[in-house]
Structures are given as structure tokens and as C-alpha cells.
Amino acid sequence: MTKAAVAGVGMLPFGRHRDRTLSDLGVEAVLAALSDAGLAWRDVQLMYCGVVGGGMTPGTGIGAQLGQTGLPIINIDNASASGSSAFREASLAVASGRVDVAAAIGVGKLSQSFGGGSARPGSPEAREGNIRRMQGVMPPAGYFAMRTRRRMHDFGSTIEQFALVSVKNHKHASHNPFAQLQNELTVEEIAHARMIADPLTVPHCCPMGDGAAAAVVVSEERARQLGVRPLITVEASAFRSGIYENGPPSEAETTHLTAQEAYAQAGLGPDDIDLVQVHDAFTVEEIEYCEQLGFCEVGEGERMVENGDTAIGGRIPFSTDGGLLARGHPLGPTGLAQVWETVQQLRGLSGPRQVAGARVGLVHMVGVGGVCIVHILKRP
Amino acid sequence: MTKAAVAGVGMLPFGRHRDRTLSDLGVEAVLAALSDAGLAWRDVQLMYCGVVGGGMTPGTGIGAQLGQTGLPIINIDNASASGSSAFREASLAVASGRVDVAAAIGVGKLSQSFGGGSARPGSPEAREGNIRRMQGVMPPAGYFAMRTRRRMHDFGSTIEQFALVSVKNHKHASHNPFAQLQNELTVEEIAHARMIADPLTVPHCCPMGDGAAAAVVVSEERARQLGVRPLITVEASAFRSGIYENGPPSEAETTHLTAQEAYAQAGLGPDDIDLVQVHDAFTVEEIEYCEQLGFCEVGEGERMVENGDTAIGGRIPFSTDGGLLARGHPLGPTGLAQVWETVQQLRGLSGPRQVAGARVGLVHMVGVGGVCIVHILKRP
Numbered sequence: 001m002t003k004a005a006v007a008g009v010g011m012l013p014f015g016r017h018r019d020r021t022l023s024d025l026g027v028e029a030v031l032a033a034l035s036d037a038g039l040a041w042r043d044v045q046l047m048y049c050g051v052v053g054g055g056m057t058p059g060t061g062i063g064a065q066l067g068q069t070g071l072p073i074i075n076i077d078n079a080s081a082s083g084s085s086a087f088r089e090a091s092l093a094v095a096s097g098r099v100d101v102a103a104a105i106g107v108g109k110l111s112q113s114f115g116g117g118s119a120r121p122g123s124p125e126a127r128e129g130n131i132r133r134m135q136g137v138m139p140p141a142g143y144f145a146m147r148t149r150r151r152m153h154d155f156g157s158t159i160e161q162f163a164l165v166s167v168k169n170h171k172h173a174s175h176n177p178f179a180q181l182q183n184e185l186t187v188e189e190i191a192h193a194r195m196i197a198d199p200l201t202v203p204h205c206c207p208m209g210d211g212a213a214a215a216v217v218v219s220e221e222r223a224r225q226l227g228v229r230p231l232i233t234v235e236a237s238a239f240r241s242g243i244y245e246n247g248p249p250s251e252a253e254t255t256h257l258t259a260q261e262a263y264a265q266a267g268l269g270p271d272d273i274d275l276v277q278v279h280d281a282f283t284v285e286e287i288e289y290c291e292q293l294g295f296c297e298v299g300e301g302e303r304m305v306e307n308g309d310t311a312i313g314g315r316i317p318f319s320t321d322g323g324l325l326a327r328g329h330p331l332g333p334t335g336l337a338q339v340w341e342t343v344q345q346l347r348g349l350s351g352p353r354q355v356a357g358a359r360v361g362l363v364h365m366v367g368v369g370g371v372c373i374v375h376i377l378k379r380p
Numbered sequence: 381m382t383k384a385a386v387a388g389v390g391m392l393p394f395g396r397h398r399d400r401t402l403s404d405l406g407v408e409a410v411l412a413a414l415s416d417a418g419l420a421w422r423d424v425q426l427m428y429c430g431v432v433g434g435g436m437t438p439g440t441g442i443g444a445q446l447g448q449t450g451l452p453i454i455n456i457d458n459a460s461a462s463g464s465s466a467f468r469e470a471s472l473a474v475a476s477g478r479v480d481v482a483a484a485i486g487v488g489k490l491s492q493s494f495g496g497g498s499a500r501p502g503s504p505e506a507r508e509g510n511i512r513r514m515q516g517v518m519p520p521a522g523y524f525a526m527r528t529r530r531r532m533h534d535f536g537s538t539i540e541q542f543a544l545v546s547v548k549n550h551k552h553a554s555h556n557p558f559a560q561l562q563n564e565l566t567v568e569e570i571a572h573a574r575m576i577a578d579p580l581t582v583p584h585c586c587p588m589g590d591g592a593a594a595a596v597v598v599s600e601e602r603a604r605q606l607g608v609r610p611l612i613t614v615e616a617s618a619f620r621s622g623i624y625e626n627g628p629p630s631e632a633e634t635t636h637l638t639a640q641e642a643y644a645q646a647g648l649g650p651d652d653i654d655l656v657q658v659h660d661a662f663t664v665e666e667i668e669y670c671e672q673l674g675f676c677e678v679g680e681g682e683r684m685v686e687n688g689d690t691a692i693g694g695r696i697p698f699s700t701d702g703g704l705l706a707r708g709h710p711l712g713p714t715g716l717a718q719v720w721e722t723v724q725q726l727r728g729l730s731g732p733r734q735v736a737g738a739r740v741g742l743v744h745m746v747g748v749g750g751v752c753i754v755h756i757l758k759r760p
Contacts, residue, residue, distance in 0.1 A: 001477075021504045052436060055505070056459040057749030063621050064629070064750055070637065072619035073751070074465055077455045079436040085454055089469075096476035097381075112503035123492035124401045125435075239452035241443050249444070257450065369437030370444055371453070 004091040004234040005223040006377065007101075008037025009340040011213035014180040014328035016111050018210075022054050026062035026107040029212035029333070033103065037216040038226055041066045044216070045099040047073045048089045050082030050106035051332040058107060080279060081367030082106060083213065084335030088373055090217045091234045100222045105214040106337075108330030112210075139368070140205050144282035145197035151284060152199075154299070159199045161302040162283040163190040166203045166325050168311050169280065173322025175353040178337075180209045180328030206281040206324040213336035215343070230379040232346050235360075236265035242370025249370035251285075256292040262362070262374040263294070270294035273376075274358040275345055276316060277338035279366045280323040286310065289364060290318065293374075317355050320345060335373070338363045346379040384471040384614040385603040386757065387481075388417025389720040391593035394560040394708035396491050398590075402434050406442035406487040409592035409713070413483065417596040418606055421446045424596070425479040427453045428469045430462030430486035431712040438487060460659060461747030462486060463593065464715030468753055470597045471614045480602045485594040486717075488710030492590075519748070520585050524662035525577035531664060532579075534679070539579045541682040542663040543570040546583045546705050548691050549660065553702025555733040558717075560589045560708030586661040586704040593716035595723070610759040612726050615740075616645035622750025629750035631665075636672040642742070642754040643674070650674035653756075654738040655725055656696060657718035659746045660703040666690065669744060670698065673754075697735050700725060715753070718743045726759040 010032025017025055026049070034041060049059020059075045078085040083106030090102035120126060151157050167187055173179035185203055193201035223231055238261035242249025263269050270293065278293075280286045287301030295316050296304050304310050310318040321327045321341040324334060342361035344350050363375040390412025397405055406429070414421060429439025439455045458465040463486030470482035500506060531537050547567055553559035565583055573581035603611055618641035622629025643649050650673065658673075660666045667681030675696050676684050684690050690698040701707045701721040704714060722741035724730050743755040 019504060021508065024504075051457075053433075056432060056457065057747060057751060060458070060621060060747075060749040060751055064624055068621070068623055070620040070623075070634075072468075073458075073621055074469065075457045077431075077436065077457050078440070078453075088452075089454065092473075092478060093476075096473075096478050098472060098476050109503075109505075112500040112505065120492040123489075124399060124404075125489075125492065128401065240450040241440060241448070241453055243448055243450075244444055254450075367437060367440075369440040371437060371440055 001095055002097065002219045002221060004094040004217050005220050005228060006215055006232045006343050007039065007218045007223055007226060007228050008033045008216040009343045010036055011178060011337055011340045012211055013178045014209050014211035014330060016210055017109065018111060022058050022107050022109045023061045023065055025109065025210065025212035026105055027065050029214040030062065030066060030103060030105055033214040033216045039101065039216060042069050043101050044103045045071055045101050046093055047071060047103040047105065048086035049073060049075045050086035050335065051075060052077055052079060052082055052108060054107060054332065059105060078371050079367030079369055080331055081335060081365045081371040081373050082332045084365040084373040087215055087336060087339055088237045088239060091237050094217050094219050100219045102217045103214060104217060104336060105212065106333030106335060107212045108332035109210040110208040110330055140197045140200055140282055144284060145200050148199060148284040155302065157302045160187050161306060162204060163187045164305045165280065165283040165286045166190055168305065169319050169323045169325040172312060172320055172353055173326035175351065176321045176327060179322040179326055180207055181326045200282065204283045206329040209328040209330050211328060211330040211333045213333040213340050215336055215339050230347060232343055232377055232379050234375060235268065235378045236262035236374065236376035238262040238265060238374045240372050242372060244370065251366045251372065252288045252292050254372040255289050255364065255366065258372040258374045259293045262376050266376045268360065268376060272360050273316065273362045274360050275320055275355045276318045276362045276364065277341060278318060278364040280319055280325055281329055286318055293362065293364065312353055312355060320350065320353050320355060335365045338365065342377050346377060381475055382477065382599045382601060384474040384597050385600050385608060386595055386612045386723050387419065387598045387603055387606060387608050388413045388596040389723045390416055391558060391717055391720045392591055393558045394589050394591035394710060396590055397489065398491060402438050402487050402489045403441045403445060405590065405592035406485055407445050409594040410442065410446060410483060410485055413594040413596045419481065419596060422449050423481050424483045425451055425481050426473055427451060427483040427485065428466035429453060429455045430466035430715065431455060432457055432459060432462055432488060434487060434712065439485060442485065458751050459747030459749055460711055461715060461745045461751040461753050462712045464745040464753040467595055467716060467719055468617045468619060471617050474597050474599050480599045482597045483594060484597060484716060486713030486715060487592045488712035489590040490588040490710055520577045520580055520662055524664060525580050528579060528664040535682065537682045540567050541686060542584060543567045544685045545660065545663040545666045546570055548685065549699050549703045549705040552692060552700055552733055553706035555731065556701045556707060559702040559706050560587055561706045580662065584663045586709040589708040589710050591708060591710045591713045593713040593720050595716055595719050610727060612723055612757055612759050614755060615648065615758045616642035616754065616756040618642035618645060618754045620752050622752060624750065631746045631752065632668045632672050634752040635669050635744065635746065638752040638754045639673045642756055646756045648740065648756060652740050653696065653742045654740050655700055655735045656698045656742045656744065657721060658698060658744040660699055660705055661709055666698055673742065673744065692733055692735060700730065700733050700735060715745045718745065722757050726757060
């Protein structure tokens, strides 16, 4: 087994891209990643494309535009974790010796073309969907609002504490020209924003948007030939399906188990991590995952945020690019945007949002239905 | 590199399954494959699920019903080749040493819940779709009917010759209790059936339906421990993206290149193959692929069918289970139904449709957008 190394990353600003197709966005992201890696499309031996409800084989169409080299292209729909799954499959294909150069790409265009297809009335799928809607078991209301309320009950947390996650993320995003929302926000503004699902107002929830992001993964040997510096290696790639306990999958518990697996793979622990990207589609998530990834005890997540521990400059910065809440979350590309941010940080190229001396980054993602993925990337 | 071996296969009859969800179908297929392999769900370390437009992470839901073992589940949407892609990824994960036991599953429920999502009016995707629809460049009319007409022009073929593919496939399916259409048909009946896209009447086109199929792939060593007999190994797994030449991808040319790659991997040639499953969603396809897979010269495909060469008992039987035209084509599971049929044939368990002495089977699939996959399976 060789290690997989990230030779290049590319992404587009997340937001609205109404004049361009999903393929247009994908082509640009792949070309940016290839250019960053000093490689050409003909060098890519295998590509995984993460996309949710983008019609049939969108990655295949992107490949065809890039050039008819005949490489295998596999389109993955793993909900929010589609891009992360693509990155993982590409990394493992390299690490297991299947190929030397693999691309992982994620695309999403929720503003115009999103749609997972809907069940025909009268079908058992439609009945299941109706039950779920009647009970409100849909994100954000039935699920993330309930998780927020539960924490308020268990730990006496206040909604203002959760709002601080959004305040911090918007501040990070204000230094990120690729973020969908680059405005700063105050706790008071968040309190008075439009209510989505009590107690969650708009800035407690991630925006819908469009975007694309890509990474080129190569074997360590190939990276050395290419002169990739710093050599950023994939030290861990853990993936667990979710745990269901009398309801939706417990993403906190699954995150804990997946992180344990990733730490074991890398031979590293929470103390070795310099920065973290998490699935913070809703504010409560950073607080829960901060605990479950091992950065504080359960019940202390709120205090981490209040203390500024998870801000750039703090003990363990979370979502340095603004996270899902502000950088945006077009589903397919999100996991690869996290990789993009981590790689730029480890290279020391993050400008005003640089985490000083960052050497090890952890990337976390969950997906509806019970997917959890944790990667650990490291520079020498 | 170890070889991947098929330890077990399972499938449901294809057709209408209106009272059951996509997950219900998937669970049953996986359990059937596990039972066939003598393994339990907890033994499966990795699962790939092929599905087209089945909502978010349907395979993940299937896994959750089977048991919360935490294994990684990756949902693949590669159009018609989704199930074949799942089988390929599972086989390569085993062959490259990532895992010892992987499952590949395909599910589809076109009767009720199919839908790849549609583009919002005014978006560039919607414009692209409109252009395609205006020009009729949609299967079956714009594409397969044109390919049929072109062959009639190039080689003087008659529509009756193409109809013979459907006659043969329906005859094969009449011996297959898992086929969606088990009725026999005559050339005359096909000529008088409802016109879909001139010159293609209904029986020139595959039906829409529901179904699920699965395979359990293990390392050779694990197969020996399990006492799997006969030991059916994956001798080749080739995947090429399509070639576009002034229009839709050329599936014939891509099939040729992919088959060459598969033959090279296996160290085998067309003469070594005992039976073939192809993507025969439309009658013209068997004829084209028969040529491109190397079983006759270009222009001779029609004669192969007329002579009965591609029927059971003939020189090289094609689509012994009825193929897409009669066994059915619910997209996601189709490639795994082909594997199911091939494995049962190589085991000698195919009853009235058994190909005598079958030792090597070739499985071919194409997918909209330019996917082509060829597997070669072999028993000792």
C-alpha cells in the first residue's frame, strides 16, 4: 500500500451560477485542480463524481467535455457526503495500487436543477414520505431543531450560544472570496432573522447554492516525481454507516466511532489536529461534533464556541472557510470544498484566514441516510 | 493482487412490485445473495449500490434495514450501467486487497418512483433538454431508431432481422421465471405491435419495470475457506467512457475498445467465451455488439441471429435469460441480473435454458452518457 497524496485542488466560488450548466461548473473545477497539480486531463486514470440528483451520469458528461480518454467515471450519490465519498474512493484507489492518478469531483446546482425525483402518489414510497412530512421528520425542522432543543434541555444551553457558531463562521467566510455568504452577522441579527424551525432562524441553517470542487489524488511516488511540495498525504479515510436509535441516524454517535477509526488509521489523536472542517449545516452540529471528535467533553461544546476555541486563532479552528453555514452547501461539491480549504491551509496559502503553522487537518462529513466520513490530511 | 470470486448471487423476479419500496426489494436481493454465499450481513465489509434516481442514499437505507454494522455504503448512479459499476467497484475493492467480502447491489423501481429530477424552466439545463427533445435525440426515437435505420442503409438489413433478436430473447425468457416478459412472440406479432419510433415497435424496446439483484464478491482465499464450488472468478473488469463523434456516444466503438481491454486482462479471446449478456435495450444492439465483441465481422450480425448462432444451443448464446428486452431493465439492478444469470449458467443451474458445458461468460453493459463495462467470469 502506498499513501495517497493530494497533488492539486480546484474550486469555484459557491453561490448562484444560473447561466451555466452543472457540466460547465464541473469542467472548470477539474481544470483548476489539474492546473494546480501540474497534470493534464489525459493523465487522469479514474474519476469519481459526487452529485445529488443531477440527472443521469453528470460526471460522465463532464469527462466527455474534458477529452475522450476513455477513463472510467463513477457517479456517486451519497447525499451531503457525495463529494467526500468521491474523494475517499479516489484516495483508496490510489492507495490500493489500482491507479496512480485519480480525480475526485463534486458538483451541485440546487438553484435550478436539483431534484431527487419524487414518488408517484399511491406508491409505498409516497406513503413513507407523507408519514415523514406529517411528523415533521425532515431537516431542518424535525431533526436539527429537535437536536438543538434537546441540547438546550440536557445542558441548559441558550440559542444565543448556538448562534455564535454562525457568527464565527460568517466571520471566517468574510475572508473567503469563494464563500457564498461573505457578510458578517451579530447574535442579535441572527435572533431577529426569519424563523425556519423554532428555535432555528435562517442563519442557523446553511444556504442552498451552486458550485463545484475537485481534487487530484496521486500516489506518493508520483507526487515526488511531480515535485509536489508540500507533500500532503491522506493519513486516514474512515467511513461508517449511521446508527439508528428509535429514529433518524445518530450522527453524533456515528461521528465518534468514525473519528476513532480515523485516529487509529493515522496513529494520531485530537491533540495532533490543527484545524477541522465539519458538516455544520446547522449550528448545533459544530458543537456536537466538536465533542464527538474528541476536542472537549460532552456538554462542553457550547463553551468551546463561547471561548473562541473554534475560531481562527483559537485552540482548534473549525470551518476556517465559513463551513456549510457560510461557505455554502451545494451537496455534491461540499466535501471537496472542505478538502480544498484544508489543502490550502496546510500549504499556508489561506491569507487572512490562515491557521498559523497548520500541519494536520481533519475533514468530517455526514450525509442524510446515515453516512459519516472522516479524513485526516497531513503535511510533513 | 488476489482475484475476486463471486460467492453468491440473488435476485427478485423483475416486473411490477407496486406494494413494496425500493428498500424492501433491495433487502430481499441482498439476503438472497448472502444466503447463496453462506455468509451473513455482518460479514460484508463494503457495499456498492447501483440505482438511478432513487432518492438520496437508497443503498444506505437498505443497509440500515439489514443491520447496523457500520460498513461503508456507496450509492452509484451510472445510468443503465449502475449495477455493473457496483459489481466492478466491489470486485476491484476485493482484488486490490481493500476488503475480503464486498456486496454489489442494484435496485430500480421505474413503475412508481423513478425520476432523475428535472431542470427548472429557464435554466441552461432546461434549454439543453429542450434542444435534445426538439431534435428527438432521446432513446428510443432519436437514437436507437436512427441506429437501426443506419444499419438498414449500410447493410441492407430488414426490420424482420432485428425482430428476430426479440423473438429469440422472448423464447429464452419463457424459460426464466424471473423474467418480466415470459411470453413468446413471432416476427409477425412484432411487426404489428404498437409503433414507438419508426421502425421500432414495442417488442424492439425493453420494458420499464421494478426489481433488485445482488452479488457477494469475496477474495479467492475467502472463497476457498467458504468452500465455494465452482469457484467463479472475475477474470476481467474493463470500463471505458464513451466516444462521442458528432453526436451521442458511439456505443459500438466503445464496446469494441472495452472488450479488447477485457480480453487482454483475462488472456482470453472471443473463441473462449461460452455465453454473453449484453445491453440489448433495443434489438439493433445485440447485432452491433455481437460484431464489436468479436464474434463476427461487421455487417454479419444479422446473419448470426438468423442462423440461430446467438440462441441457446447456437454457437455463442446471447442474453440467455431474455436480456433487457424480455428479462427486463429496471436500470439499477440490470447489470447484476446479468451477473446472476452468468453465475447460474456457469454453475450449471439454469435448467431448460442451460448452455451446455458453459465455463466462461462475458457480461457487457452500456449506460446513457457514455459508460461501457465488460466483465469476464470463469469457472475452473
